[in-house]
Amino acid sequence: MVETVKYDPRSKFPPVDANSGKSVYNLLSGKYMKVWQGPQHPGITGNMSLELTVCGDEIIDCKTHVGYLHRGFEKLMERRRYIQCFPLVCRICVPEPDFNEYLFAEGTEELAGIEIPEKARWYRALTLEMARLASFLMWIGGQAAAFGMGTIGQWTVTMRDYVLDLFEELSGGRIYHMYIIPGGVRADLPAGFALRVEQTLAQIWKVLDDVELALMYNAVFKKRAMGLGVITPSIVDEYGITGPNARGSGVQRDIRKDNPYLVYDQLEFSIVTETGGDAYARTWVRLRETRQSIDLIRQMLEIMPTSGPFFQKLPNVLHWKIPGGQTYKKAECTRGEYGFFMVSDGTELPRRIYVRGPSYTHAVTLMEKLAVNVNIADTAGLMVSLHTYPPEIER
Amino acid sequence: MATERQERTIQEVKDSDPVCDGQAGLKFVHVGADQAVAYITRLRDVQGYTHLVFFTAIDYIEDSIFRLTYMVHNYASRQDLGVQVDIPRQGATMESIHHLWPHAATYQRELKEMFGIDFPGSPGVDDSFILEGWTGIPPMRREFDTKLYSEQTYFPRPGRVTHDTAAYMKEKLYPSEAETW
Numbered sequence: 357m358v359e360t361v362k363y364d365p366r367s368k369f370p371p372v373d374a375n376s377g378k379s380v381y382n383l384l385s386g387k388y389m390k391v392w393q394g395p396q397h398p399g400i401t402g403n404m405s406l407e408l409t410v411c412g413d414e415i416i417d418c419k420t421h422v423g424y425l426h427r428g429f430e431k432l433m434e435r436r437r438y439i440q441c442f443p444l445v446c447r448i449c450v451p452e453p454d455f456n457e458y459l460f461a462e463g464t465e466e467l468a469g470i471e472i473p474e475k476a477r478w479y480r481a482l483t484l485e486m487a488r489l490a491s492f493l494m495w496i497g498g499q500a501a502a503f504g505m506g507t508i509g510q511w512t513v514t515m516r517d518y519v520l521d522l523f524e525e526l527s528g529g530r531i532y533h534m535y536i537i538p539g540g541v542r543a544d545l546p547a548g549f550a551l552r553v554e555q556t557l558a559q560i561w562k563v564l565d566d567v568e569l570a571l572m573y574n575a576v577f578k579k580r581a582m583g584l585g586v587i588t589p590s591i592v593d594e595y596g597i598t599g600p601n602a603r604g605s606g607v608q609r610d611i612r613k614d615n616p617y618l619v620y621d622q623l624e625f626s627i628v629t630e631t632g633g634d635a636y637a638r639t640w641v642r643l644r645e646t647r648q649s650i651d652l653i654r655q656m657l658e659i660m661p662t663s664g665p666f667f668q669k670l671p672n673v674l675h676w677k678i679p680g681g682q683t684y685k686k687a688e689c690t691r692g693e694y695g696f697f698m699v700s701d702g703t704e705l706p707r708r709i710y711v712r713g714p715s716y717t718h719a720v721t722l723m724e725k726l727a728v729n730v731n732i733a734d735t736a737g738l739m740v741s742l743h744t745y746p747p748e749i750e751r
Numbered sequence: 752m753a754t755e756r757q758e759r760t761i762q763e764v765k766d767s768d769p770v771c772d773g774q775a776g777l778k779f780v781h782v783g784a785d786q787a788v789a790y791i792t793r794l795r796d797v798q799g800y801t802h803l804v805f806f807t808a809i810d811y812i813e814d815s816i817f818r819l820t821y822m823v824h825n826y827a828s829r830q831d832l833g834v835q836v837d838i839p840r841q842g843a844t845m846e847s848i849h850h851l852w853p854h855a856a857t858y859q860r861e862l863k864e865m866f867g868i869d870f871p872g873s874p875g876v877d878d879s880f881i882l883e884g885w886t887g888i889p890p891m892r893r894e895f896d897t898k899l900y901s902e903q904t905y906f907p908r909p910g911r912v913t914h915d916t917a918a919y920m921k922e923k924l925y926p927s928e929a930e931t932w
Contacts, residue, residue, distance in 0.1 A: 684822060695804065
């Protein structure tokens with residue numbers, strides 16, 4: 357192959373090898389330096405590392421390394437009965453485990469031809485929105501802390517703890533709830549639960565007002581987040597970008613609206629978008645979606661059925677043979693499209709369960725692209741603004 | 752096997768709505784390995800399936816095949832389409848689609864590592880992705896025995912009481928079920 361662009365030695369970017377397409381740089385030249393960020397770093401929820409090549413304090417090349425959290429969930433599930441897979445799946449995403457439970461349960465029910473009661477559908481949607489709220493509150497803390505505003509993180513993580521209190525009351529677990537089980541949900545709402553939810557929501561709403569003032573109108577945050585990690589609408593499909601990362605670029609897509617599941621078609625809400633495409637726009641999207649989540653929970657508590665069964669009795673789960681077939685179930689989680697592709701061969705064990713996490717594309721291919729030309733001090737802020745959880749990359 | 756394996760040519764499927772076992776909003780279609788990339792390119796460029804949702808493989812060891820599944824999505828019609836391609840397990844190789852979606856290279860890198868399916872020309876396909884320094888057989892293949900691997904790799908710490916899992920479950924946890932096992 358012929359090199360078409362002549363390399364200018366004054367450029368801070370190293371020449372690109374025409375055959376491999378990779379940058380060629382001499383680390384001994386004194387011009388470049390390698391810096392490892394991670395696997396423990398506030399810019400990443402979970403363990404993942406970035407191999408950064410810097411010229412001065414600007415990143416000229418980024419390579420992501422995953423595998424620190426590989427526990428082989430997909431392989432483990434091939435050797436387990438469906439009900440034994442159920443307590444495994446929530447561990448794929450720590451801050452927001454309910455989507456795994458929901459999608460696994462939904463996929464199993466579809467393959468087995470089980471209809472769940474109406475009340476269970478509402479309870480599932482309620483749990484998913486509460487999980488979304490908890491996840492966003494944790495994310496706000498991470499985004500603010502990545503730019504040196506740790507206090508905001510303390511406010512929101514406290515609020516997240518109050519949501520976890522509610523989960524503890526509902527399911528017995530703070531982090532892994534194992535509440536949405538195949539057939540419905542595990543328990544009815546405790547007495548007075550709606551009242552306590554409302555009290556917590558009112559508290560969170562007030563804190564969000566403070567967060568908005570302290571973060572979104574903060575000169576330091578605006579200066580650093582504006583123009584950082586710009587995602588243009590043209591690369592949204594090219595890189596498989598979904599969720600707030602796409603909506604921050606003005607792309608109006610939300611699975612809750614486009615392919616409504618559970619009870620979302622009975623709730624009133626609109627798709628939140630911003631047009632900036634940068635970290636600042638994504639922060640606005642997520643802040644507004646946090647408020648939207650509060651609104652959705654309030655709507656659900658008002659109109660959800662209060663009587664009726666919440667669980668459809670299943671066959672003996674120890675000998676539960678799921679009819680052969682395949683399905684793909686998806687839902688809109690805080691980070692984008694979360695999905696379970698399930699294949700059954702008619703036996704008691706699943707043939708294949710594949711977990712599609714939005715971080716798979718956001719944290720690897722997209723991060724490698726967006727990190728180039730970013731100041732090294734903003735790497736953590738950029739990484740948080742993509743909202744990634746490494747466990748769902750390596751499953 | 753529940754789903755019938757059928758191969759269609761591009762000509763057969765391109766004008767018709769691909770129909771397979773699926774519910775509303777989700778369909779599966781089977782194509783031959785040599786036509787798959789051309790078909791997917793057409794889906795992306797002509798039929799509006801612009802979003803590659805995921806790309807994975809299913810191991811049917813008893814039939815000596817891998818079933819590759821490319822899940823693509825059309826935002827206009829809100830339709831998911833799973834394009835399924837069967838390739839032989841022996842010397843498994845498939846044409847790369849990284850030129851259509853850059854992030855497909857990551858999926859292909861993982862498939863090479865976990866299933867041993869090669870995608871010649873895909874960027875970084877030979878680099879390790881998750882399992883740095885792995886020398887055994889690709890672990891997502893059905894013949895890889897996780898239990899045997901853990902028995903050979905890890906050893907019980909002294910001073911701990913261990914139970915045979917199956918026997919313990921029969922006797923202690925589900926005594927009423929024991930006779931049915």
